[in-house]
Amino acid sequence: MGTTEILTAERILAATEEVLRRHGPAKATVVDVARALGVSHGSVYRHFRTKAALRAAVTKRWLDRTSEVLDGIAAQDRDPEARLRDWLAALFTAKRRKAGDDPELFATYMVLTGESGEVVGQHIAELTGQLTAIVRAGVDAGVFASADPAMSALALFHATDRFHDPCHAAAWEEPGVEDEFEAVVDLVLRGLRG
Amino acid sequence: MGTTEILTAERILAATEEVLRRHGPAKATVVDVARALGVSHGSVYRHFRTKAALRAAVTKRWLDRTSEVLDGIAAQDRDPEARLRDWLAALFTAKRRKAGDDPELFATYMVLTGESGEVVGQHIAELTGQLTAIVRAGVDAGVFASADPAMSALALFHATDRFHDPCHAAAWEEPGVEDEFEAVVDLVLRGLRG
DNA sequence: CAGCTGACAGATTTCAATATCTGTCAGCTG
DNA sequence: CAGCTGACAGATATTGAAATCTGTCAGCTG
Missing domain, CATH: 1.10.10.60 (Homeodomain-like)
Structure with a gap:
């Protein structure tokens, strides 16, 4: 041994x-x-200096796993609109799968994320950063209209909150969410096109 | 006496x-x-048959007070776009004032609304109904493009969740929320115009 | 001597006894 | 007799004493 x-x-x-x-x-x-x-x-x-720091590190690890997958989509070199759709769908799917597959573990991480605002803030900054890159690509390609890509990216992120913020997790299992998601994405994408 | x-x-x-x-x-x-x-x-x-029924009735009363104010705006006879902007702004302001003025009471009602999903569902149905009326007026006036006003109204409601859903109340005090709200409203309104 | 241990003080959590609350209903009261 | 009372059973909440946990650190070990 x-x-x-x-x-x-x-x-x-x-x-x-x-x-x-x-x-x-x-x-x-x-x-x-x-x-x-x-x-x-x-x-x-x-x-780890404290129990809180240990928990925050675990939380960061968990969130980073999602960020990496999404970064793969954000960094692709193709039609910005399709990329944006895919990115938003991937975010929704990832969150929904985490919540649906193991509700108890998801509840655990909801508590953890509630504890470490700092880590969550970093994660959100990372995601909106990826979104900003896609929006900027769209503006450069002439398919999106935005005077301030970072601000538009944040607006996109907020407008789709219902489909990625854990506090709405209960709604993700209801029938019809898919359609609701599509409707919101269609709406904001039409807005982005100008 | x-x-x-x-x-x-x-x-x-x-x-x-x-x-x-x-x-x-x-x-x-x-x-x-x-x-x-x-x-x-x-x-x-x-x-009241049960304590839960009593609490639900109190919750309904509280929610109805907001519905009535908003109904006044939704029923106005003027430019649908301005009406929609005002309605969304009034909803945000009303919620934000409730949360900011008396946080403890607001927390109390967050617990109550969590208890009575039925009553909350009714309230949301009422609000989206008002939104639908505004969207329909806009479609009739030729300023909004929507094949399904009820669906568009729901999408508008969901896209602005962050600015009226109590679970985001903590974010309503942060500096810059006003701008974030404006950005989201601009985005979805541009989308609604087609 | 770098890395680990385990005893310790103060803070937090557990647990079981005790008190209070919910919902019912037979009977009182005006 | 319509409306209210108050005692009651079972469920839930409170309490405080005992157990456990967090974070530190002097000293052990390889």
Whole structure:
């Protein structure tokens, strides 16, 4: 045996995710994480100053997984309008799948995101940054009208809040959401074209 | 003294509002309401079958106050675009004032609305109905393009969720919301014009 | 000596006993 | 007799003592 791997931040994050999945956000403790890793809880504090920092790091990891997928779409080199549609649809689909597949885990992350406004702010800035790139490409190509791509991107993000903000997750399972999503996207895209 | 007025549903609702304001949603009991009215709690149950029904009635009353104001704007006979702008701005302002003026009371009503989905659904149906009337007027006047005014109205409502849905209340105090609101309204109105 | 441990103080959570509340209803009262 | 009361059973909430957790740090270990 003696599989005494050294303790890394990465291993702690993985263990924390597992503990959160098992126990939920209310009952997951640093002691639980340490126990899962076979170390004392003091060692965990060597890598993360506080429990809040540990949780924020787990949250960032989770959010980053979505950002990466979307970045792949935003960076594509094709019709900006189709790219924008795909990006918004991918965001909606990703969120909806996370919420629908494992509601308990999603509820856990809703608590976590509620705790770390800083991390969530960063994530939203990243997403609107991707949106801005698409809008700018559309303006350059002459298919979108916008005096301020960053502002338009933010407006797009806000106008579609209902389809990506976790606080609306309950509505994502209702029949007809797909159509509602299409209707809103059609509306804002028509607005973007000028 | 001897001001022994008869016990009406209306008096009970007023007393319940007061008790909710004083104690908050978690600690407001039917017994409190009865005490405030100087009657036994059994009498309250003569007018409302359950505590949940009483709370739902209070919630409906609160929501209806907003509906009425907005209905005044929706029913005006003038430029549909200006009317739509005013209606959306009035909805945002009304919600924002409620949330900002008395955060605790607003939090109370957030709990109440969370409890009675039925009443909230009715309220939303009423609001989108008003929106539909405005959109239809715009289509008739030839300034809006929409194959399905009810669907467009719902899309407008959803696209502006961030500026009227209570779950976003925290964002309404941030600097710059006004501009964000304007940007979204401009975007969707341009979309509506076709 | 870099990395880990485990005891510790103060803060937070748990748990079970106790109190209060919800909803009903037989009977009182004007 | 229409409207109200108040006692009651079961459900829910409060409370405070005991258990656990967070974050620190002096010292152990390889």
